[in-house]
Amino acid sequence: MHLIELYKSVQGESSFTGLPCIFVRLAGCNLRCAWCDSEYTFTGGKPFTADEIVAQIEALAPCRLVEFTGGEPMLQARELLPLMERLLAAGYTLMMETSGERALADVPKAVHKIVDVKCPGAGAAAYSFRMENLDALTKGDEVKFVLSHRADYEFARAFIAEHRLNERAGGVLLSPAFSKNPSPLRTVENATLDPRTLVEWMMEDGVDARLSLQIHKFIWEPMKKGV
Template identity: 30%
Template structure:
């Protein structure tokens, strides 16, 4: 009997510096999965939303991309580990992002990566069940009232190691406060992230962080001009 190989649809796989949240400044390997139905209007990775079979390409084409595109490859866990070795990546922290990575079961991938000596982090909207290893660091960036109509899950909020919330207006702050109260979140670190680095959003985030003893996440990679 042939054992089914676990594969993942991947838009990008690259090494950089984590620019957000608790791991800001950490050398990291990003694995960006394809597919997301949440529909955030200000999303900066809209090219990962659709899974179009006609846009599936070979892994070398996906790895060789020099600009954002909706081309994606399907890689097995073994191929992912082999790619990391072949590319000569040195980082030992891996970020699973998207798209919405929690649309699929990430536990086999996390466990294989951890067994190979990596630490894992997943970045999710909190609208899908989080299926990861016990040691995986979970960053929930709750997406409230988005076009896709998905609700934030209590299980996702409870599993979060950190909550990273994009803000541009007072309404975004009010939505977060209501969400924290609804799910009885009191001790999980909260980061506010100004949307698009706009001055007014940044000023609001700073003021709100001081008022609530929250933390600021400024997307350092965008200020540095790196991916």
């Protein structure tokens, strides 16, 4: 498998927010979201065997929460899925961030999937979600929408209702996009959609979703890597 980085920090998003977590960031992505904050993952990375990855994870004990992210982890599904089974058998709690553009049916059900449905503001990557992945969702999973503006919010609101996401998954996340060129200040002004505005829309419409802020971008400088 090709990795960009492997490190321990706190989980910055989802219902696991704030918990210590080991991040395994895989190389490569086939999408090009307009607001992407991890373009450094598109190419490069170094090859590691499953044994080497497990050894690095074990060295970061006692943390037992592991997230696979990228890039797009499912581009390396052939190697990733057996590794997930191995770590689950060893007692780890696993998460995976994915765009949902790749088939998810074979991902172990015990893995908590954070599936990012791309909104219009994602640009060329918009509408890339594979609809059959709705059937692969479990109550341990969450569906995320990154929002840049009102049109993204309206797309997400309609998608949530039409596909009854809260009946399929454990929760829905609405996350304001961040500027690709933020100031070094740990401030909400770096968001392209003001979280207060988003909350007002959610409250007005009664949307059954969770506001999700990337707290690592408020704990550290927004462009800092390895956190």
